[in-house]
Amino acid sequence: MRSRCRRRSPGRRRPIRASPRSRRRTHPPRSAPSATLDDAVKPGVPQPVAEGSFGYIATPSATKWMHDRHPEDVIANLPVGHHSDNQMMAQLLGGQLDAAVAQRGACVQIIVGGPRDGGLFTYGFYAVEPEYCPPLTCGRGIGSLQCAGD
Numbered sequence: 001m002r003s004r005c006r007r008r009s010p011g012r013r014r015p016i017r018a019s020p021r022s023r024r025r026t027h028p029p030r031s032a033p034s035a036t037l038d039d040a041v042k043p044g045v046p047q048p049v050a051e052g053s054f055g056y057i058a059t060p061s062a063t064k065w066m067h068d069r070h071p072e073d074v075i076a077n078l079p080v081g082h083h084s085d086n087q088m089m090a091q092l093l094g095g096q097l098d099a100a101v102a103q104r105g106a107c108v109q110i111i112v113g114g115p116r117d118g119g120l121f122t123y124g125f126y127a128v129e130p131e132y133c134p135p136l137t138c139g140r141g142i143g144s145l146q147c148a149g150d
Contacts, residue, residue, distance in 0.1 A: 041099035043106040043127040053113040059134045060100075063107040067097040081120070089123060096125040105130030 049055030072094035078086045100106045106127060113122035
């Protein structure tokens with residue numbers, strides 16, 4: 001019997017689809033509506049923070065500090081919750097952090113929304129353009145970059 005799976009070209013990947021369990025949820029997705037894991041992520045304008053949610057825009061140095069610690073690896077391996085949801089959230093966070101540190105002065109925005117329909121909190125991660133980020137800090141403290149030649 002022949003497999004129905006077709007081999008894709010190496011440069012093209014399909015977007016990750018939600019698991020059947022997560023498709024039954026009635027609340028909106030945790031990520032930006034147009035974001036897929038295959039899109040080239042680039043920093044943009046900060047996202048609006050809905051009433052009842054908490055939004056935080058990290059400094060570029062705090063973003064770099066977080067990126068260097070690979071929090072997506074921790075999230076992907078959490079032993080609680082739905083493993084596929086944790087994997088997707090980890091990939092989204094990793095992609096947004098990668099995009100933010102790729103552009104000097106860019107940062108990451110984190111939005112935590114309240115639980116919906118008795119469910120869990122919602123999380124959003126967004127790479128933000130440098131002009132909207134808090135000032136870059138240099139030094140040796142947590143969240144600080146070593147700024148040489150500036």
